Amino acid sequence: xxxxxxxxxxxxxxxxxxxxxxxxxxxxxxxxxxxxxxxxxxxxxxxxxxxxxxxxxxxxxxxxxxxxxxxxxxxxxxxxxxxxxxxxxxxxxxxxxxxxxxxxxxxxxxxxxxxxxxxxxxxxxxxxxxxxxxxxxxxxxxxxxxxxxxxxxxxxxxxxxxxxxxxxxxxxxxxxxxxxxxxxxxxxxxxxxxxxxxxxxxxxxxxxxxxxxxxxxxxxxxxxxxxxxxxxxxxxxxxxxxxxxxxxxxxxxxxxxxxxxxxxxxxxxxxxxxxxxxxxxxxxxxxxxxxxxxxxxxxxxxxxxxxxxxxxxxxxxxxxxxxxxxxxxxxxxxxxxxxxxxxxxxxxxxxxxxxxxxxxxxxxxxxxxxxxxxxxxxxxxxxxxxxxxxxxxxxxxxxxxxxxxxxxxxxxxxxxxxxxxxxxxxxxxxxxxxxxxxxxxxxxxxxxxxxxxxxxxxxxxxxxxxxxxxxxxxxxxxxxxxxxxxxxxxxxxxxxxxxxxxxxxxxxxxxxxxxxxxxxxxxxxxxxxxxxxxxxxxxxxxxxxxxxxxxxxxxxxxxxxxxxxxxxxxxxxxxxxxxxxxxxxxxxxxxxxxxxxxxxxxxxxxxxxxxxxxxxxxxxxxxxxxxxxxxxxxxxxxxxxxxxxxxxxxxxxxxxxxxxxxxxxxxxxxxxxxxxxxxxxxxxxxxxxxxxxxxxxxxxxxxxxxxxxxxxxxxxxxxxxxxxxxxxxxxxxxxxxxxxxxxxxxxxxxxxxxxxxxxxxxxxxxxxxxxxxxxxxxxxxxxxxxxxxxxxxxxxxxxxxxxx
Numbered sequence: 001x002x003x004x005x006x007x008x009x010x011x012x013x014x015x016x017x018x019x020x021x022x023x024x025x026x027x028x029x030x031x032x033x034x035x036x037x038x039x040x041x042x043x044x045x046x047x048x049x050x051x052x053x054x055x056x057x058x059x060x061x062x063x064x065x066x067x068x069x070x071x072x073x074x075x076x077x078x079x080x081x082x083x084x085x086x087x088x089x090x091x092x093x094x095x096x097x098x099x100x101x102x103x104x105x106x107x108x109x110x111x112x113x114x115x116x117x118x119x120x121x122x123x124x125x126x127x128x129x130x131x132x133x134x135x136x137x138x139x140x141x142x143x144x145x146x147x148x149x150x151x152x153x154x155x156x157x158x159x160x161x162x163x164x165x166x167x168x169x170x171x172x173x174x175x176x177x178x179x180x181x182x183x184x185x186x187x188x189x190x191x192x193x194x195x196x197x198x199x200x201x202x203x204x205x206x207x208x209x210x211x212x213x214x215x216x217x218x219x220x221x222x223x224x225x226x227x228x229x230x231x232x233x234x235x236x237x238x239x240x241x242x243x244x245x246x247x248x249x250x251x252x253x254x255x256x257x258x259x260x261x262x263x264x265x266x267x268x269x270x271x272x273x274x275x276x277x278x279x280x281x282x283x284x285x286x287x288x289x290x291x292x293x294x295x296x297x298x299x300x301x302x303x304x305x306x307x308x309x310x311x312x313x314x315x316x317x318x319x320x321x322x323x324x325x326x327x328x329x330x331x332x333x334x335x336x337x338x339x340x341x342x343x344x345x346x347x348x349x350x351x352x353x354x355x356x357x358x359x360x361x362x363x364x365x366x367x368x369x370x371x372x373x374x375x376x377x378x379x380x381x382x383x384x385x386x387x388x389x390x391x392x393x394x395x396x397x398x399x400x401x402x403x404x405x406x407x408x409x410x411x412x413x414x415x416x417x418x419x420x421x422x423x424x425x426x427x428x429x430x431x432x433x434x435x436x437x438x439x440x441x442x443x444x445x446x447x448x449x450x451x452x453x454x455x456x457x458x459x460x461x462x463x464x465x466x467x468x469x470x471x472x473x474x475x476x477x478x479x480x481x482x483x484x485x486x487x488x489x490x491x492x493x494x495x496x497x498x499x500x501x502x503x504x505x506x507x508x509x510x511x512x513x514x515x516x517x518x519x520x521x522x523x524x525x526x527x528x529x530x531x532x533x534x535x536x537x538x539x540x541x542x543x544x545x546x547x548x549x550x551x552x553x554x555x556x557x558x559x560x561x562x563x564x565x566x567x568x569x570x571x572x573x574x575x576x577x578x579x580x581x582x583x584x585x586x587x588x589x590x591x592x593x594x595x596x597x598x599x600x601x602x603x604x605x606x607x608x609x610x611x612x613x614x615x616x617x618x619x620x621x622x623x624x625x626x627x628x629x630x631x632x633x634x635x636x637x638x639x640x641x642x643x644x645x646x647x648x649x650x651x652x653x654x655x656x657x658x659x660x661x662x663x664x665x666x667x668x669x670x671x672x673x674x675x676x677x678x679x680x681x682x683x684x685x686x687x688x689x690x691x692x693x694x695x696x697x698x699x700x701x702x703x704x705x706x707x708x709x710x711x712x713x714x715x716x717x718x719x720x721x722x723x724x725x726x727x728x729x730x731x732x733x734x735x736x737x738x739x740x741x742x743x744x745x746x747x748x749x750x751x752x753x754x755x756x757x758x759x760x761x762x763x764x765x766x767x768x769x770x771x772x773x774x775x776x777x778x779x780x781x782x783x784x785x786x787x788x789x790x791x792x793x794x795x796x797x798x799x800x801x802x803x804x
Contacts (some may be wrong), residue, residue, distance in 0.1 A: 030187075105494060133203050179747070288452060359791070408457055488636070500626075507621055521576075524580070545576065662760040722778070735750065736749060
């Protein structure tokens with residue numbers, strides 16, 4: 001039995017140790033069965049005897065094997081998790097001869113255990129990387145390290161070898177058991193590590209992030225040295241045991257994109273910046289499908305290498321800041337997928353992967369030559385070639401799901417970049433710098449996870465929104481606050497109108513009267529209360545006028561009531577007209593309302609006499625609804641972009657000075673019946689058939705419809721930072737959406753670069769412009785959709801092509 005530990009393992013780690021022990025027992029039971037099958041297929045008697053002997057010993061002493069493994073593994077975990085630098089508990093060897101003998105045996109076990117661990121780690125490499133981050137967090141380490149993970153395969157192998165030595169004396173039996181247990185554990189431990197990660201995640205353990213080193217140390221990570229969990233040695237001496245010959249050997253295995261030593265590795269500052277910007281430990285989130293470990297290693301190696309002659313910083317700016325220097329244009333950007341096509345195809349699994357590699361290479365050919373992608377941003381998109389290929393290989397929905405985070409990130413970079421006409425401007429340079437930082441984090445980070453792209457996409461959109469808002473405030477101070485104030489007033493109107501409508505709905509009355517009182521007269525009451533106070537005499541009179549209007553269309557109960565109604569009707573009409581004047585209700589709607597009201601009054605006078613009790617009860621119900629307390633801003637629900645202001649509530653109460661300062665476009669200034677000049681630069685919209693890739697995407701009728709570039713639905717899809725074509729002042733103007741109110745009631749566009757002009761629209765005005773064809777997107781389709789359509793047309797033009 002092992003010596004009792006002097007400390008207690010953390011609960012998540014103790015549970016993980018138990019899972020490993022259960023995995024060892026399951027592997028031993030599986031080995032008993034596999035040894036019997038192997039003995040039946042043995043080629044000679046000597047081999048069959050060895051297999052049968054190993055099966056007999058393991059089956060007979062299975063309990064002893066499990067106990068010996070448990071003791072040895074517990075001892076290794078205790079040593080790994082115990083205080084470093086101190087002595088270990090237990091008896092100490094005092095005889096030097098005995099110490100030498102033990103050291104030789106221990107060395108043999110250690111070498112065998114490392115070999116055992118290397119073979120197992122190959123089948124569960126990614127699970128191990130993620131597990132290291134969680135175990136490091138449980139143990140309080142600053143970073144994830146393989147050597148400090150007490151669950152690593154080397155320690156499992158150490159326990160297996162010691163347990164085999166307990167149950168078997170003959171060397172040939174030990175050799176057979178070691179080999180078979182290795183194979184069994186390789187199959188069991190991968191799932192075990194995954195279960196441990198799941199348990200730790202459910203218990204709330206947060207993983208630590210990786211540190212990156214420039215030298216390859218011993219262990220499994222030598223295959224992907226950039227992710228070895230060791231600090232960087234800036235002195236150039238490398239890690240332990242690093243020599244010049246080792247560095248030269250690593251340089252010779254760099255691949256087609258140049259020596260690995262030319263890349264700029266992440267240091268501790270880079271790692272902390274990734275963490276502060278939302279970057280998380282390895283395999284922290286949702287993997288983008290499954291890709292073979294060999295392919296993933298190749299993609300990471302190529303991503304960490306820089307093409308010869310390329311600008312490592314990714315900035316591409318000339319020294320004077322005026323733009324790109326000579327030789328740094330798009331022509332200097334190679335298609336990395338085409339350049340490494342053979343190597344990528346060798347690492348892939350089959351015909352579908354080969355097709356994906358060729359398609360992604362063709363897409364980037366089109367992306368890098370797209371005239372609507374600014375060169376400054378095409379350089380950054382080009383650096384995402386390998387992460388995009390990783391996403392396409394692992395996730396079949398990449399080609400058909402337009403909301404895929406990887407697609408959205410690339411499309412956003414291109415669409416947002418179109419909002420800048422002059423990239424020597426400070427705002428444009430700041431935007432390019434932000435994109436460059438985000439791309440750097442993706443390329444040098446965990447680009448095989450959905451959350452990596454979702455986080456950067458959210459950061460990019462938030463950055464653009466803040467930049468646009470600051471730009472508006474610099475031109476029109478207080479503009480966004482004024483718009484927010486007016487939208488709150490509209491939301492208050494909507495909230496009060498909805499409440500009145502719900503209370504008046506069960507009451508008998510013509511529909512147009514109920515709608516008028518709840519949706520129009522409620523605005524009159526709120527506006528007066530805001531101006532004169534809730535308890536003012538004017539508000540009381542307006543509430544009474546609303547009640548009288550509602551009751552005016554009810555059947556009269558007596559001749560006296562008819563006489564009173566006729567005598568008070570002129571005063572009531574005067575009050576209604578005064579209230580409508582106060583909110584600026586349009587004359588055409590006013591005429592339509594009074595055109596319905598007069599016949600209703602006539603019908604009420606001619607109707608048969610009703611009961612006085614019913615009339616009084618109805619009047620009391622209407623009075624209670626109108627006398628109820630007015631809503632306040634605290635009563636408003638959170639702003640919802642899904643419910644823009646209704647048409648009859650969308651006319652804001654802006655003064656002429658405010659409307660001029662914000663640049664509101666008056667509907668009367670647009671010749672709605674006039675013809676629109678044809679824009680020869682406009683591209684035809686794409687259809688789902690144009691975007692179908694046979695073998696990679698679903699049928700055209702099952703694919704997602706592209707985002708609209710024109711028409712009524714465009715009003716619901718406009719996004720901050722995007723560019724649009726707007727037909728105003730009898731000409732097409734390129735505008736950029738700079739601000740959208742939280743409830744999507746107001747939209748602010750800017751025009752021009754250095755001397756910006758503000759153009760503001762209500763939701764109603766935006767809808768009318770889109771419906772009449774006077775506003776459309778600057779891009780006929782998103783970048784990847786355009787690239788797909790052009791690549792498809794190019795493929796169809798080849799001799800013998802069958803794409804339709």
